[in-house]
Amino acid sequence: MLVFVFSLAALVCTTAARPSLNYLQNHFSAVEESEEVRSAAIKRLLEVFGMDDPPSIHGHKQPPQYMLDLYNTVADVDGVTKDPYLLEGNTVRSFFDKLQSEQVEFRFNLSTVARSEKILTAELHLFKLRPQATMTFNRHHFCQVSVYQLLGSTKTNNTQEKKLLSSRLIPVHSTGWEVFTITQAVRTWMVDEGSNLGLHVVVRTLGGSLMDLKLIRFASGRNHHQSKQPMLVLFTDDGRRSTTLESIDPDDATAASRLPHAPMSVPPSRSARSLDHSDEDGTSMPCQRLPLYVDFEEIGWSGWIVSPRGYNAYHCKGSCPFPLGQNMRPTNHATVQSIINALKLIKGIETPCCVPDKLFSINLLYFDDDENVVLKQYNDMVAGSCGCH
Known part of the structure; x- marks a missing residue:
């Protein structure tokens, strides 16, 4: 009998402590509604930032120093634009070389660039390494560095045609970043993705002969630190304009x-x-x-x-x-x-x-989704x- 009383009391206590069915339904409905509101709010905020979904990042990479410096130039500590005329367009994209070749050939995947974006300027950034010590006695003080767009192969001798994009003199014994404008090639690639066969860099003496690659060396994506990897930088305009008030006088x-x-x-x-x-x-x-x-x-x-x-x-x-x-x-x-x-x-x-x-x-x-670093205004x-x- 005593056992029956205890069992009955436990049942009453359990029943009293258990939430009612209506309460549980209301609670879960409120949770679901809250999640729906949050999901809709996040989706709308992504639209403000011109995205359908947040980029999926698989590992934390170090952003290129150039992009960090550019951000600090155009924005204050809170991200607010210092001067609306400092940046060309409203988007800057950086891409690392996909070939990672030891030779002077480079290719960049531009699939993340929307076709609606207007290409304003495209730059190839190459890090020039110091000449090897045994070669420093070379009599050449300057060299001619030329960047070509690779075209299709010719039917006659199976050699690949190329088109000159940029060429200038560079000190042989210098070290650091060298920038070449290749806007014409990137605009072609955006129109026809299949035409993106890459870039080729040729280094010649002032007399026109090919220079020893041990003397003139550019960092590659295969053998050098990420901070020195070949990089393509695009300045674009995605067509967005202020629709309310004038931003800054x-x-x-x-x-x-x-x-x-x-x-x-x-x-x-x-x-x-x-x-x-x-x-x-x-x-x-x-x-x-x-x-x-x-x-x-x-x-x-x-x-x-x-x-x-x-x-x-x-x-x-x-x-x-x-x-x-x-x-x-x-x-x-x-x-x-x-x-x-x-x-x-x-x-x-x-x-x-x-x-x-x-x-x-x-x-x-x-x-972005391809782990390229983007600066957008x-x-x-x-x-x-x-x-x-």
Whole structure:
């Protein structure tokens, strides 16, 4: 009998502690809805950054120093554009040589470049190594380095035709990066992918004879560190344009670099509608710019984004009461609307809204699906200032 009482009590306790079926259904429905909202939000954010899916990165590579330096030149620590005229186009892509040949032939896979992108400039970056010590006594001080586009083979003697793209003199005893413009070849490859047979580099003396490759050496992808590998750099324009406000006035190009730094943790934003906005103490807050930090690590993008780790988008909040002072940067339309609202000449006309009246672009340095490093500039990402509109 005692055992029966204990069993009954345990059953009652278990039943009481177990959530009801309705509760579980509501809980899982809320979780599923939350996941759906998050998934839809991430998808929409990817669209803002011009992507269908986040790049899949299999291993963490070191970005080329050239791309890191370029990013630091055009962007501040938060990724905000320093000067919109520093970068040619809005996208810079870097590609490593796929042949990894010991010879002076190079090939680059451009499959990640959209056909809609306009090729502005294409550069071949080669790292010139120091001549071997035994060859330094050579009487040649300069050499002629020529870059050719490889074409199809001729039917007669089976030799491969080539087209000259760039040629210039280089000091024999120098070391470091040498850059050659090959825009014409890349534009051809973008039109006809099958025509991409690679590049060939020829080094000659000033007299025209071929030079000893032990004297003039360029780093290859096979035998040298990644930091010295042959690289193709493309400056392109993907056709995106600002559709809202003008990003930066040409006479105020340094404005973005003067943006104040804001705390990384900020309270959630409320509606931008200003009629009933009040601070916690009950007083009306005038239209102003407040912090809004976007953390890429929290979103789950830190694996493929190199820089920045996040950025301050800012947001506008506050009221636009009558009369609108010049400190609220009102448009003429907003001023008239404010007057109509104050005089109640027309029913249903609200006060103007506190919204961004200047927007700045940010720069993103990231790995794409092929683990190439891309620098892309995105317009209208940071509220530079707020006004009543």
